Amino acid sequence: MATTEEIRAKLAEIVNQVAGVSADDVQLDKSFTDDLDVDSLSMVEIIVAVEDEFDVEVPDEEAKNLRTVGDAVAYIERARA
């Protein structure tokens, strides 16, 4: 079972690849839109990559609630549990 930090680090890699944000900036308290400047289309790409990488499903109604990196990591942990 991956730890929270391992999931965060993997997610940071994805955010870096998709949106060009430095992986070090992708911390749990950061908001995708307000702090990391990730726009709605990049968010779609990040979610598809997350589904692929973590083998989870993120329905559109759930995707809307993933405001921060922490929200996303928590969702991934719950979905894999």
Added chain:
Amino acid sequence: MTGTLQASSGAPYARILGVGGYRPRRVVDNAEICTMIDSTDEWIRTRSGIVERRWAAPDETVAMMAGEAARKAIQRSGVEAGQIDCVIVSTVSHLHQTPAVAPLIAYDVGAASAAAFDISAACAGFCYATAMADAMIRSGAATYVLAIGVERLSDLTDRSDRGTAFIFADGAGAAVIGPSDVPAIGPVVWGSDGEKAPTIYQTQGWDEVVGPHGEAREGEPRFPTLRMAGRDVFKWASYTVAEKAREALQRSGIAPEELDAFIPHQANDRITTAMTRTLGLPDDVVVGRDIVHQGNTSAASIPLAIEALYEEGAVRSGQTALIIGFGAGLVYAGQVVVLP
């Protein structure tokens, strides 16, 4: 009755012989768009890649733009207009339900007796027409086919809609397709997904805005317009359609490292980038990005993008290109072609 019915037989293969485009005269930049919607040049550029687009003037009708593009394609193909025996026009913005615009264009360009008809396959139209032309030439139903994509989407754009006003544009692109001794149009991978029809749609039917005797209905807009669920379309194009593009490439027998160009429908530059990433094409594959200066011209976008790449010197005759169209329906079609 004892006679034996004869069936037609055609050329072994087909190829694109010439491509031409028509770009309307008036350039509309993002600053002008921002006088109609609450947006900024930067927002439009980062969300779509579009810097400017062209909107047709009243005299730049669907038939006029198609005719101009077709004349260029015919001239470059080396075929006489009179040899063309079929004209296929893909458009969603010819505002006459009947007659089709294709016979008028056939007459205009000097292919007066050609079979001629319109198809409705939205942004996939050019690839649909290419697939049909390929099949018709190899079956013997036609020898030289003029395939045209033409749109005046500005007529169907709600200029106050923040989601689409900056995207849609006008133009025409044409290709002459004829017989070949060697394979030059690969197998088409095409299909539809009607379940997703509501993601790109016309706001109303014509009957909802116009009464049975042509009178405008009280309080209704003069025209229906096009709307899009942008995120859903983005996801579908970037992943589902990209997989279809991969299949078209595989079925062509051309390896990714042998491919010279990837020229998808110019829907949104972000979709092009995401598709390219999904496909994992080598970095030296030339990617069509005509949308930057042309906007989304639906069925016209692929031939216009091909023409632009020639003009930039980015591609040359004999190279292979993966083309794929996708859009309202939802519909898609893709194939590998040898560039003329």
